[in-house]
Amino acid sequence: MxxxxxxxxxxxxxxxxxxxxxxxxxxxxxxxxxxxxxxxxxxxxxxxxxxxxxxxxxxxxxxxxxxxxxxxxxxxxxxxxxxxxxxxxxxxxxxxxxxxxxxxxxxxxxxxxxxxxxxxxxxxxxxxxxxxxxxxxxxxxxxxxxxxxxxxxxxxxxxxxxxxxxxxxxxxxxxxxxxxxxxxxxxxxxxxxxxxxxxxxxxxxxxxxxxxxxxxxxxxxxxxxxxxxxxxxxxxxxxxxxxxxxxxxxxxxxxxxxxTPSLQELSIQSAICSPAPNSTVYLPFTIMGYATGGGGRKIERVDISLDGGESWDYAEIMTEEKGPVNRYWSWVFFRYTITHLNQLDHQKQVPLKLMCRAWDNASNTQPRDVKDIWNLRGVMNNCYHIVDIVVENKKSNL
Amino acid sequence: MxxxxxxxxxxxxxxxxxxxxxxxxxxxxxxxxxxxxxxxxxxxxxxxxxxxxxxxxxxxxxxxxxxxxxxxxxxxxxxxxxxxxxxxxxxxxxxxxxxxxxxxxxxxxxxxxxxxxxxxxxxxxxxxxxxxxxxxxxxxxxxxxxxxxxxxxxxxxxxxxxxxxxxxxxxxxxxxxxxxxxxxxxxxxxxxxxxxxxxxxxxxxxxxxxxxxxxxxxxxxxxxxxxxxxxxxxxxxxxxxxxxxxxxxxxxxxxxxxxTPSLQELSIQSAICSPAPNSTVYLPFTIMGYATGGGGRKIERVDISLDGGESWDYAEIMTEEKGPVNRYWSWVFFRYTITHLNQLDHQKQVPLKLMCRAWDNASNTQPRDVKDIWNLRGVMNNCYHIVDIVVENKKSNL
Missing domain, CATH: 3.90.420.10 (Oxidoreductase, molybdopterin-binding domain)
Known part of the structure; x- marks a missing residue:
């Protein structure tokens, strides 16, 4: 640099x-x-x-x-x-x-x-x-x-x-x-x-x-x-x-x-830590990651999409810090397990575009696209996190 | 209903x-x-x-x-x-x-x-x-x-x-x-x-x-x-x-x-109150609206786009409530004045897709698309606000 x-x-x-x-x-x-x-x-x-x-x-x-x-x-x-x-x-x-x-x-x-x-x-x-x-x-x-x-x-x-x-x-x-x-x-x-x-x-x-x-x-x-x-x-x-x-x-x-004000409070953030981008996985597999609210705000939910943000489901929040309102200083981990994919009944491989987004106790959520928050110092990037993977069928007859 | x-x-x-x-x-x-x-x-x-x-x-x-x-x-x-x-x-x-x-x-x-x-x-x-x-x-x-x-x-x-x-x-x-x-x-x-x-x-x-x-x-x-x-x-x-x-x-x-937790704190919100949707305006004109942070958070900035969210500029925040951190309970008004449009040098009419979005003191901003926040009770809709207008040239020779 x-x-x-x-x-x-x-x-x-x-x-x-x-x-x-x-x-x-x-x-x-x-x-x-x-x-x-x-x-x-x-x-x-x-x-x-x-x-x-x-x-x-x-x-x-x-x-x-x-x-x-x-x-x-x-x-x-x-x-x-x-x-x-x-x-x-x-x-x-x-x-x-x-x-x-x-x-x-x-x-x-x-x-x-x-x-x-x-x-x-x-x-x-x-x-x-x-x-x-x-x-x-x-x-x-x-x-x-x-x-x-x-x-x-x-x-x-x-x-x-x-x-x-x-x-x-x-x-x-x-x-x-x-x-x-x-x-x-x-x-x-x-x-x-x-x-x-x-x-x-x-x-x-x-x-x-x-x-x-x-x-x-x-x-x-x-x-x-x-x-x-x-x-x-x-x-x-x-x-x-x-x-x-x-x-x-x-x-x-x-x-x-x-x-321009100096940054102080963090914004809401989440990311998928596993599986890794561009990896190949087999069923069943679990999506895992972290989410953190800024300013001590509580993470109320984490949503997962398998199809690039078209549809969503709730992830399970694994570690929920117990704190008074507005003093949730620590992150939470989340997970979401996939045991079956209809497409795999007929295909050898299915590409998935995984996405995650978190919501805090003020209904704030992350922005979808990086272009909407791009800034010249590259700070506070909290857009939806995307991980492309391939799910492969272990059955040999497909 | x-x-x-x-x-x-x-x-x-x-x-x-x-x-x-x-x-x-x-x-x-x-x-x-x-x-x-x-x-x-x-x-x-x-x-x-x-x-x-x-x-x-x-x-x-x-x-x-x-x-x-x-x-x-x-x-x-x-x-x-x-x-x-x-x-x-x-x-x-x-x-x-x-x-x-x-x-x-x-x-x-x-x-x-x-x-x-x-x-x-x-x-x-x-x-x-x-x-x-x-x-x-x-x-x-x-x-x-x-x-x-x-x-x-x-x-x-x-x-x-x-x-x-x-x-x-x-x-x-x-x-x-x-x-x-x-x-x-x-x-x-x-x-x-x-x-x-x-x-x-x-x-x-x-x-x-x-x-x-x-x-x-x-x-x-x-x-x-x-x-x-x-x-x-x-x-x-x-x-x-x-x-x-x-x-x-x-x-x-x-x-x-x-x-599902009951809603308490409001999320960040803004909207364009003038000009009205589908109206025809002449230069110069001013875009005006409101922005409000949830939970007493301060509105740090409001962005305006004239081209449906491709490019952005800062609106002027007109009324800035002076409060201690996290006790900005009142909204702010914003305005943005347009005195010239290059396209109007050559055209009789220019359609504009106005958009606004606010940012709070935790770098939280509004979601772009309603589809990302749609929910069955229709609550907390704070996506970018869009107003389509037409700017007309008063010059008769165009």
Whole structure:
């Protein structure tokens, strides 16, 4: 990808990675599990959890680590990891993180977009333990919205993002509504899946902001600035925004960038993880995949089509997270088993065009066609997922 | 509509109605304003506010009125209107109410559905004053969810719904999460647009539950029952549910009805109110309409197409309600002005297929085709709205 400069020296101290990963970009490291691996467990094992880095992975000693909290704050502060672990209640949530670029490759196949290509697996589900961002901000006496504090800005310690001038680290921000919402569940996490964070996932401390795009869950958190303004980072101001399909790199203006809201809440998403595209299967077989509502919305149903969207039936939702309204942070898996196909009584092979689409508790569903949501950054591709397969008859007399 | 029994005697005491209304069903009264009237003011005047009744309008004396609150309640109570006005803080919100059947007629044109036909205007925006349902339930010591109180069930005083046996009134329920949410803004309203409620809108007291389907905002409220279960009303259990397009009146089962969640939050919606379908217009002209996010979500953008969805441009959002995240209860209006069409340089007439679609702050958008969302009750039709027009050149030499 031309937007990333490759500097071998800067990437010489990367952590060991699972060899099963599909590597979409090497330096910085961007990788996703295979679709079949993705649905092998409801909580994604850490070594299979997708990785989206923007710079070399910093090598931080916990003993030398501190978090600065400044800006519109009554008591600006520097906290050590000891402070963070001892001064604030430890809480654990389960939450799916998803990159806004999930399924970008498919969008690019329709019409080329810029950005790291991703298949259908740049999302994963984990448990996260740490303290509530809200508790920390209250402890530091963060100003309220009435006093002009509208955004919680995060800077990482991963210096050297190629997109940033002067080797700045990755940065991003969320709204103070989300940061301070008692039901927003934004954490400063130091554990993932019950163990200390790994380097690839933000050791020793990261933001986990469930329900919104993964880009806001800043890893290797070094600084929080409470501000009237969004983060000044490239990744807040000139990336992770969605435009109509007529906006391209030739006609986009600063005015369009500036007036377009930064993505926060995720939209509804689903994809078929098995069978694989262009595979041949035998009866009976089961279609399996994931669905996730944005913003903590519940997945109410998943529909499956075998005929390219002409007719539909309900999939079975296998894992239904029990949560209060609007706090369904984790994905669900779905399955649909086919035991008989009339056409196979007379034919050796039947091609099927599998499709899935999910519906949330606000009757929002996915768009059918990628052309209706195509955008120049290739973000938020949540159109119906299509998988072409062939079902073959095992009977030899046909 | 065959589902409504017409009983002239029962409907002899209906209130006076505006003669401008488009009447979709007379007894019970179901009417919407014309699309051009709808967008004449951001707050819909009461006499033009859509009316969706399920039974004859009751004629209630405020002095004889009382509200019963019972079920999972520490202090079951009977409140008079004096109690309601004096014991609880009076608050005012602006909120758009929308019938889940809005745009049903269009769905029926694709494939016949059962239910009162509605154009694009079975929604309106009003201001509502009253007390918070939450305050009343706290006063009565309603049980918490931990004690099994999951639903706030409402019964009206509009006895004689044709769908109900034994002349029961209209009934519905919302979740206790919504009822008790400090930011849910559910009111027991006694004023609309700054004046005492009119009979058609629920005098003397009604529920206003913003962000969710209008069917839950029960008018002429007579009884609140806090319950482990949803309302037992026909309208909760056997109506206002959405199925996939393969479910029809021949194959639907009790199991499907029972396992399908009742609609609560509205989905994202928009429609073009001007120009009118099949009209002829001259340059310059302006496309105008409304857009509304469900569940208090903000409308971030509205796109307009002149060519049936091939290319798109941004409409201007005219009225942007300022609200905290997730409390955008009111619609927005949009406009898009066309001053020149290249084709008109050479032609006398140019046919245009206008389309609109909205996007909310979670990047949810509307589905393109009605076939993808068709359902047997004809609810939640929020596909792209299409208006065919002809633009005519005033120049006589062409």
């Amino acid at each position: 031309s937007e990333h400069k490759n500097d071998k020296e800067a990437y010489k101290n990367e952590p060991y990675r699972n060899q099963e990963f599909v590597v979409n970009f090497k330096d910085p490291f961007n990788a996703e599990p295979t679709p079949t691996r993705l649905i092998q467990s409801y909580i994604t094992p850490t070594e299979h959890f997708y990785v989206r880095n923007h710079a070399p992975v910093p090598d931080i000693k916990e003993s030398a680590y501190f978090l600065r909290i400044e800006g519109l704050i009554g008591k600006p502060m520097v906290l050590t990891m000891d402070d963070i672990k001892s001064k604030f209640e430890k809480v654990t949530i389960a939450a799916t993180l998803q990159c806004a670029g999930n399924r970008r490759t498919m969008m690019s196949e329709y019409k080329k977009v810029k950005g790291v290509g991703w298949g259908i697996a740049s999302l994963s589900n984990g448990t996260w333990s740490g303290c509530r961002l809200r508790d920390v901000l209250e402890y530091c006496k963060a100003f309220s919205k009435d006093s002009g504090a509208f955004h919680a800005c995060f800077w990482g310690l991963d210096f050297g993002c190629p997109e940033e001038p002067d080797g700045k680290p990755y940065g991003s921000s969320i709204t103070m509504e989300k940061a301070m919402d008692p039901e927003g569940d934004v954490l400063l996490a130091y554990e993932m899946n019950g163990e200390t964070l790994t380097r690839d996932h933000g050791y020793p401390l990261r933001v986990v902001a469930p329900g919104i795009i993964g880009a806001r869950s800043v890893k290797w958190l070094g600084r929080i600035i409470i501000s009237p303004y969004e983060s000044e980072s490239f990744f807040q101001r000139r990336d992770y925004k969605i435009f109509h399909s007529g906006i391209d790199w030739n006609n986009i203006t600063d005015k369009v960038w500036d007036s | 065959s589902e409504h029994k017409n009983d002239k005697e029962a409907y002899k005491n209906e209130p006076y109605r505006n003669q401008e209304f488009v009447v979709n069903f007379k007894d019970p009264f179901n009417a919407e304003p014309t699309p051009t009237r709808l967008i004449q003011s951001y707050i819909t005047p009461t006499e033009h506010f859509y009316v969706r009744n399920h039974a004859p309008v009751p004629d209630i004396k405020e002095s004889a009125y009382f509200l019963r609150i019972e079920g999972l309640i520490g202090k079951p109570m009977v409140l008079t209107m004096d109690d309601i006005k004096s014991k609880f803080e009076k608050v005012t919100i602006a909120a758009t109410l929308q019938c889940a059947g809005n745009r049903r007629t269009m769905m029926s044109e694709y494939k016949k559905v059962k239910g009162v036909g509605w154009g694009i205007a079975s929604l309106s925006n009003g201001t509502w004053s009253g007390c918070r349902l939450r305050d009343v339930l706290e006063y009565c010591k309603a049980f918490s969810k931990d004690s099994g109180a999951f639903h706030a069930c409402f019964w009206g005083l509009d006895f004689g719904c044709p769908e109900e046996p034994d002349g029961k009134p209209y009934g519905s329920s919302i979740t206790m999460e919504k009822a008790m949410d400090p930011e849910g803004d559910v009111l027991l309203a006694y004023e609309m647009n700054g004046e005492t409620l009119t009979r058609d809108h629920g005098y003397p007291l009604r529920v206003v539950a913003p962000g969710i389907i209008g069917a839950r905002s029960v008018k002429w409220l007579g009884r609140i029952i806090i319950s482990p279960y949803e309302s037992e009303s026909f309208f909760q259990r056997r109506d206002y549910k959405i199925f996939h397009s393969g479910i029809d009146w021949n194959n639907i089962t009790d199991k499907v009805w029972d396992s």
